[in-house]
Amino acid sequence: MIQITPTIAIAESEIEFSFVRASGPGGQHVNKAATAVQLRFDVLNSPNLPDDVRKRLLRLAGQQATKESVLVIKAQRFRSQERNQQDALERLAALIRQAAKKPKRRRKTRPSAAAKRRRLEAKRRQSQKKRLRRPTPSSEY
Numbered sequence: 001m002i003q004i005t006p007t008i009a010i011a012e013s014e015i016e017f018s019f020v021r022a023s024g025p026g027g028q029h030v031n032k033a034a035t036a037v038q039l040r041f042d043v044l045n046s047p048n049l050p051d052d053v054r055k056r057l058l059r060l061a062g063q064q065a066t067k068e069s070v071l072v073i074k075a076q077r078f079r080s081q082e083r084n085q086q087d088a089l090e091r092l093a094a095l096i097r098q099a100a101k102k103p104k105r106r107r108k109t110r111p112s113a114a115a116k117r118r119r120l121e122a123k124r125r126q127s128q129k130k131r132l133r134r135p136t137p138s139s140e141y
Contacts, residue, residue, distance in 0.1 A: 002089065004096045010048050015092070016040040017085060022076035036076035039088040044069040049096075057099035071095075 001009045022036035043049065043057055043065065061071050073095075075088035111119075 002093070004093050005100050008048060008050075008053065008096060008100060010041075010046065010096075014041060014046055014048075015089075017088075019081055020074075035079060035081050035084060036074060037081060037084040037088045039071075039073040039075070039085075039092060041071045041073075041092060042069070043071050052102075053096070053099050056103075057096060060095060060099050 001011055002015075003009045016039070018038045018040070019034040020036045020038055021034050043054055043061075046054070049057070057071070058065050058069060064073060065071050071092070073088045073091050075084040075091065077087055078084050
């Protein structure tokens with residue numbers, strides 16, 4: 001079990017790893033070794049995720065989630081499979097931790113009377129400044 005938060009833990013059997021060739025520079029070695037890691041985690045069928053966390057996780061994942069709600073994380077920062085695998089697991093855990101936080105509810109607020117007065121006074125000052133810049137009607141007659 002991989003402990004994500006005090007209440008959420010994921011079984012290692014729920015996570016699937018596949019190794020692919022990494023893109024980018026690396027010389028001759030990059031063409032032979034499959035060091036990049038693709039982590040796959042089925043969000044919808046995970047029994048250890050609460051429903052609200054599941055929904056927030058899919059929203060947070062965005063393009064990383066497939067149509068079948070499988071989260072795919074590709075890690076290729078490091079030159080070894082083990083470090084990339086660890087990086088992918090850490091990124092998954094961070095994403096789940098972020099989804100586990102309940103968003104704060106927004107409280108409706110109203111501007112105070114003093115704030116309204118200041119705003120209107122600033123508008124009057126700006127209006128007066130613009131009015132003073134206007135050309136005066138010339139009396140050519």
